[in-house]
Amino acid sequence: MALTEEQISNLPVMDDNIKAVAGKDTLLLIGKSTDQNEFLLLGGQRNNPLSRKADSIDATSKDSGDFSDKLPGMLSWSMSYEGLFILNDNAYEIVDYCYTHRKPVFIRQEYPDGSYRTGWATITQLDEDHSYNGVSTLKITLEGKGAISDVQTVGTPTIASPTITFSSASAKDATVNITPTNAFPRSITTSDGDQLTQDVDYTYSKGTLTIKKEYLTKKKAAFTLNVKLTADVEVAVKATVSA
Helix, strand or coil: CCCCHHHHHCCCCCCCCCCCCCHHHCEEEEECCCCCCCEEECCCEEECCEEEEEEEEECCCHHHCCCCCEEEEEEEEEEEEEEECCCCCHHHHHHHHHHHCCCCEEEEEECCCCCEEEEEEEEEEEEEECCCCCCCEEEEEEEECCCCCCCECCCCCEECCCEEEEEHHHCCCEEEEEECCCCCCCEEEECCCCECCECCCEEEECCEEEECHHHHCCCCCCEEEEEECCCCCEEEEEEEEEC
């Protein structure tokens, strides 16, 4: 028997806001200073699975019948990072230092929409693999010290005044402001093919994106900086260059 119009109108409807996300757009960031809002992107990422679990406490008694009874005990979290081994990567240098000196590292797991979790972790394993017939890889085991945060949401990031001006005669760093300030610029490329490197070509702190004068001095004509703020949000910053 065919469905009636009323039955069709009462069928369950899937929430259009629910969608799968690409794992490649979830990134691991490493804290770089005492200010816990400053991070570096760890280069060469392939996988950074987050595991959260609770210890199992046996609460079985004579009254439990045929099945055992369990209670959740202490909570813990860990991350098993896998990626390429990148020479002279500043974020890896922090990881290596913290491992060697037995210091915890502050991490940020950032999701495609810019939301994130943060937490302190101990580095319990740090493996480099340099096969003769393959690419060099890196594996890091991070075990949480205390809680990892709940997911912190970030409003849609933007750059209110997406323009910079640079004069070679009076060379100075150029800045633009990103809001909200807890957003993170994932990558910066240019219209003429450059890929900018954090802490070399630019810095980012508390909403201020600074393009270094050492980089801008190399440019001889106007160009565009493409600043990627989430997996789906990219802002074009127009750069004017004069002698």
